[in-house]
Amino acid sequence: MAKQKKTAITPTREADYPEWYQQVIKAADLAELSPVRGCMVVKPWGWGIWENMQRVLDGKFKETGHENAYFPLFIPMSYLEKEAEHVEGFAKECAVVTHHRLEPDPEGGLRPAGKLDEPLIVRPTSETIIGEMYARWVQSYRDLPILINQWANVVRWELRPRMFLRTAEFLWQEGHTAHATEAEAREETEQMLHVYADFAENYMAMPVIRGEKTAAERFPGAVSTLTIEAMMQDRKALQSGTSHFLGQNFSKAQGIKFQNQTGDEEFAWTTSWGVSTRLIGALIMTHSDDDGLVLPPRLAPAHVVVLPIYRSDEERQKVLAYCEKLKQELEAQSYGGEPVRVRMDDRDLRGGEKNWQHIKKGVPLRAEVGPRDIENNSVFLARRDTGEKVGIPRNELLGTVGDILGEIQDGLFQRALELREQNTRTIDNLDEFREYFTPKKANKPEIHGGFALCYFVDEDPAVEAELKKLKVTARCIPLDQDGESGQCLFTGKPTTTRAVFAKAY
Amino acid sequence: MAKQKKTAITPTREADYPEWYQQVIKAADLAELSPVRGCMVVKPWGWGIWENMQRVLDGKFKETGHENAYFPLFIPMSYLEKEAEHVEGFAKECAVVTHHRLEPDPEGGLRPAGKLDEPLIVRPTSETIIGEMYARWVQSYRDLPILINQWANVVRWELRPRMFLRTAEFLWQEGHTAHATEAEAREETEQMLHVYADFAENYMAMPVIRGEKTAAERFPGAVSTLTIEAMMQDRKALQSGTSHFLGQNFSKAQGIKFQNQTGDEEFAWTTSWGVSTRLIGALIMTHSDDDGLVLPPRLAPAHVVVLPIYRSDEERQKVLAYCEKLKQELEAQSYGGEPVRVRMDDRDLRGGEKNWQHIKKGVPLRAEVGPRDIENNSVFLARRDTGEKVGIPRNELLGTVGDILGEIQDGLFQRALELREQNTRTIDNLDEFREYFTPKKANKPEIHGGFALCYFVDEDPAVEAELKKLKVTARCIPLDQDGESGQCLFTGKPTTTRAVFAKAY
């Protein structure tokens, strides 16, 4: 038996994928669980990724005509009673503020005081409070559309938190728009789905399937929910962004009415759309390997880390000066329309340890420079994605660093796309479907299954029971369909649409 | 009697300053109160100012070696019990989460359910939760300093909310640092005060006095609080940013310990510093006039608004095309190292109404273009700060727009500085002090007083009663002192330091 290659992360993906995920987060110093149940602390390296995500997305939102605003953290409890499906979907898992003061208790501690007349809910999402404001702002068709986005924290109580994927508090953006016509609102819903898909594929290097959610998976209160779904390396699906067409459901519940051009009163058509810090979880699980985090350059807080190597104080001075200059020269280059982001790590640590820290953090390029490299005017360059290491003349590095980063970005996308293609199967037989989603080892399931593309008629609630047994969900009905016809895998009813089924986060 | 000039804002500053403030916010569409008691909605124009403030400050924090991170919204109640002064300062005014679920009540509504074992406090500030994490992260002197900032929302219950100045929820940044030595922590505290002062003066065009808070006005739990204080147009002071040297108070309460270079255990020295959306209130009250908001260009969401003027469809087409080109040409110019920010307002509204909207919103420059201007290849340019209107050749505008914006920025600073200088008085006599701070009309006080510079020995608690009667506070002990000696205004004790006294927000 071949000896296992030593890896920086224990366990490996193959051995225990969920635990590998936690260990990558720890090794890359991205985040940790806090003493507040279900809440995490996002550390600087993790927050740096989120800042890059925010900057890119915010630019795309503004390009498509949206403005940012900010609405209250708290929602009066009565607001959640207005839209029946919506409250059903959110009321079960929220933080309830009931008091507005603390006072000393008899044991020398503190206790809540100042009971509120009406409890306040920490927003799990803001449709209701934002809708209330829109109802005030909209009188005439001239006031429409309203195209607003909010960057905010939201809270959904979680009993089984999982960093980035499912935490009580998380960070997100939520777009909320109101329109005079159904067509315009539907167009907005689709536009934002494509914004998300473009971001996922071109910045996160994560291929996604664009589709519509089935009735069972729809956002509470929505008429239609569009989604982008990505495949993680354990072949499970991760919903990475959703865009909801809310019809007139919320505008009727909240009274968002306007006088149209002929003087009649109508209800507005609304949408909402969001992505969250969950995307960081998706990023980790799409690209990272058994040595830790792998970052697509477009979102990496640093593109290159410069690592000075020296043994004596004399060498140190010379090497540091050379490295500082190299850093500046690299920063003068550009990648993706922005300056190359360079850090120098001159901490007083053993070279090997330092090197491994940056491997685990997923920095795309490491540039080692020692006295011999300086003599040759070259740099020892290591790529995080392929592990490739080469000596490269300094000038060549400066001339090609942008191209190399581009290659890495493209390579990561291709690798993820191949994984998905290898693990996507067209299935027209229920037995095959069951087998596909059943692990060989029931006790400690191995990585198995993937995406199953099956004809599907979204009608029969009995299907849910079958799926639940297998722990599979319909992820979406892809917008791209080949138009051929067949029979629903579960009911036999004729149809021309396939849905994607998978186990999911 | 001369007829009053008609103003866009009613009442004027002179007539009723607090109400004028509310009306400016409304007229400029910056924000409004929400149905959630004490919470406001920041609308896109107001949020645009905050985004600019954030971008500039964030750049300065990073330049000075800080990184961003994110900590939980909730703080366990027991954490507030740890630092005695701190809880005293914050426990009285906080939002308390006691339940984590809603369930149907017998009347068909909802009620809180799922009582928490320990109540959670929505953060009023994050020293305690961040300190808890630092205690985990710090073991050795090698782990120090920690230089972290957080952009976040915080909640302090307010019974008398005032938009931007005092709302239950507000947005801010809070820096939290931990150091191995007292000297380094004190240096950090001062450095951040100067970052704030630089931002206030060079971006907000708002002159500030840098000083130290007296004992009575110190942050709860701090050893020393540094502050920048600005004078509003009603001559009241507004505390605009604070930087706290916390000594070892919090590190002892929270156990932030490290092994120093000689192997002994020591407590870390910590600081915290913050500015908030309150700065938007300061900006409004420093520069705005009786026609509405006036914005310093460095922070204006738009520098120039282009206003096409036409009467027929034929004219419309021609004017819009010309304006679109002008917009692009202006955007190719730069101001303050960034592209000039230009908006075109081609809404189908009467020209006069449109024009007044942009006056009230404080856009620094309005560029009107009609058919006759196109013939002359010129633009009718109006300045918001001076009200000046001139015809200017298009090429001249393109060549000088950055300079004009720079002039406006400088002019606003000078105007604010003059106001402060005219209303700052050295007072060495208690009767004069009392008279200075007593309005002539007791029922409806006119704008009066200003800053009083008085010798002061910060010792005698009896002084507080005298000040309270006058509704005056010691704003700070300025860092710059002339070194002359005198006697404390209140106690007669000899001293070489003067304090600034004022009525304040």
Ligand SMILES: [Zn+2]
């Ligand atoms: Zn919702």
Ligand SMILES: [Zn+2]
């Ligand atoms: Zn505090």
